[in-house]
Amino acid sequence: MLRRAVLQTFRQGLAQSFFKRNAVSLSETTVTHQPIETSDEADEKSVSKQKPGDESGNTVVVAPPEFRFMYPEFLPDPAMERRNRLKEKLERIDMLQRRSVVEIPEFYTGSVMAVTVADANSPNKFARFVGICIQRGGSGLRAWFILRNVVDKQGVEILYEMYCPLIQKIEVLRLERRLDESLLYLRDALPEYSTFPLDMEPERRLNNSVVPINPLKVKLRPRPWLERWERQNLQGVEDLNLPQRFYDKAEKVAKPWEKYDLMLQYRKTIPAEEQEKIFADVHSQLQQQEFKRKIRRRRGTD
Amino acid sequence: MSTLGLLRTLFNSKIVTPNAIQLQSLNRSPFLVGLFFNHEQVRTMSRVKRRTTHPPYWHVLKNNQRQDEKISSDNLRFVREVIQDKYKNKSPIKGSDLDIEKKEWDPKTKRSGVIARNIGVQHMWEKDGKKVVCTVLHVLDNHVIRYVPPEEYAKSIIGAKVFRNRKPLGCLVVGAEAANPDRFTRQYCSLFNEVGLLPKKRLARFIVTPNAVLPPCTPLTAGHFVVGQAVDVYGKTIDYGFQGVVKRWGFKGGPASHGATKFHRRGGTIGTGRDKARVWPGQKMPGHMGSERRFCRGLKIVRINMKYNVIYVKGTVPGPTNSIVQIFDTLLPRRKFTEAPPHPTYFPPEDGTLPQEDIWDSNMHVFGSPSISV
Helix, strand or coil: CCCCCCEEEHHHHHHHHHHHHHHHHHHHHCCCCCCCHHHHHCCCCCCCCCCCCCCCCCCCCECCCCCHCCHHCCCCCCHHHHCCCCCCHHHHHHHHHHHHHHHCCCCCCCEEEEEEECCCCCCCCCCEEEEEEEEECCCCHCEEEEEEEEEECCEEEEEEEHHHHHHHHHEECCCEEECCCHHHHHHCCHHHCCCCCCCCCCCCCCCCCCCCECCCEEEECCCCCCHHHHHCCCECCCCCCCHHHHHHHHHHCHHHHHCCCCCHHHHHHCCCCHHHHHHHHHHHHHHHHHHHHHHHHEEEEC | CCCHHHHHHHCCCCCCCCCCCCCCCCCCCCCHHHHHCCCCCCCCCCCCCCCCCCCCCCCCCCCCCCCCCCCHHHHHHHHHHHHHCCCCCCCCCCCCCCCCCCCCCCCCCCCEEEEEEEEEEEEEEECHHHHHEEEEECCCCCEEEEEEEEHHHHHHHHHHCCCCCCCCCCCEEEEEEEHHHHHHHHHHHHHHCCCCCCCCCEEEEEEEHHHCCCCCCCCCHHHCCCCCCCEEEEEEECCCCCCCHHHHHHHCCCCCCCCCCCCCCCCCCCCCCCCCCCCCCCCCCEEEEEECEEEEEEEEEEEEEECCCCEECCCCCCCCCCEEEEEECCCHHHCCCCCCCCCCCCCCCCCCCCCEEEECCCCCCCCCCCCCCC
16 A cells, blocks of 8 residues: 655645646636635635626626646647537537536546446446546547556556446546656556555545645656656656666757747647637536536435 | 460450450459459559649639728628628528429439538447447538539530430539628629529539429528438548658558668569560559548438537548538438438428427437446
């Protein structure tokens, strides 16, 4: 069992720095409404901010900026050649329809989750798998995530499509983030870092508003590795202790100018104005669904 | 005996004179191909021009040269009002002077097709949990422009070729995507003067039997098709530009290492040196790839959204996203209609009731319904 490091909770705003890769041009441009990082707002995480008003004098409801990280699959693929507003709108409608049936909770890479899937070949027709989310991707109905666990000393990874109707239930047992966006290095890490008990109970969070970042540094097995981890600027990995020539080669091969390339970031992301529109559209529906679920839970029918 | 001589004696059932060379009726069984075929390449289409960048000579000039006209905003508004007044869209369904005769449907009827835009690909699931890749086709604002009766169409250039040895059929000209008349030439706009419609960006011809004729100005929508039917989609494939032999023809190229000097993605030999002693026409070489008109036949419609005029078709269609395609009822004999479809096209019910917004195929899992339990 992993020894629990001290969990530090950061303010939501600082979390943006960890998502620099995805949102560097956006964090500067989204200054349309007040940021949520103030101390009194910390309790209401999913409160909808109201814009000071447009021309007609009515307040416009805008989704909180964390939606970009909570529901990244609502944003379409940024490649301009394949974008079509009508198709994205129809896909979002379908996604919300599916979400009204199954609760797809907020989760991040590094969260421990349990997924129940309908399986014809298993004894009681349902298969439940518990694992840590090491990667998530895809947009729209193609959104997927990979869960990893070590079962009987064998590492197992399963890719689940979030909107597949065979999925009966998605539970988040431990909601937290890690220092990296992709935890693929767990494949080369010591097995204890990927092992989670299959009968793990959901953990209750102390502070409900902020998602904690686990600053765990993982120990890797000795080489050979599946990838050249020294070239990937991993934060969540302990010192690799490699000979200097590896680091020299990594420096030679590195592209340090990419962080200054504004056009590259622009092409990889959806513009802030569009994001606002999309999430404003989606926000009200998600809130309604959440409300209905709370009522059902209180009544005890869930 | 030459290769061709051998081929002639083995494959041709008729007695052929030595001068006649028959390449069309060749048996391509694997055993014989390995033995007698040096080049397994189709040569009959090698001299046909596959693509042009200009339209046919009988088309009128379409697009206007964009001139930087310095008009004041008031005058611009006035021009727009004039255009709107001139092109008030007529709908024959709501009591106009055009009459639609409801003729009977029979299995040999050819209905009109529809112009649509391929807006992307979406994943859907069947009732047993199997994932299906569906193409989303957005039926644009189609209107029938004119009908050319069979006798007249058979006299035209294309009609004469198509109906050389068979009974002629009529031709419906359908237009889609209304646009500002400013961007088109006067000759192009005159094509739409009879109907009184705003000029359309795209035009297409659909071969129809006389009993499926539609009067001009009839709108065609997604309801023209039925969920579960098979359609053929006709479009222009993705333009890859000038491509090498590995991507274009699937050649294996050469070894990546082991001392190979400058031979990684090349074609290699292009002839024997003995037989014919020249490069055969149709030899596969680098060249322009893509941007060709192709059919995808027998695609099944799994879902129709009447509100947004969108059809979901199982499989993929030729062409990139946001390109225009033509959809029509399939000609595959086993997947044709057995019952009458909306004939000659779909008309909304006269009592004003709205149709069902989202129609799904019985095999598909509807997103709002409970999860599948196997």
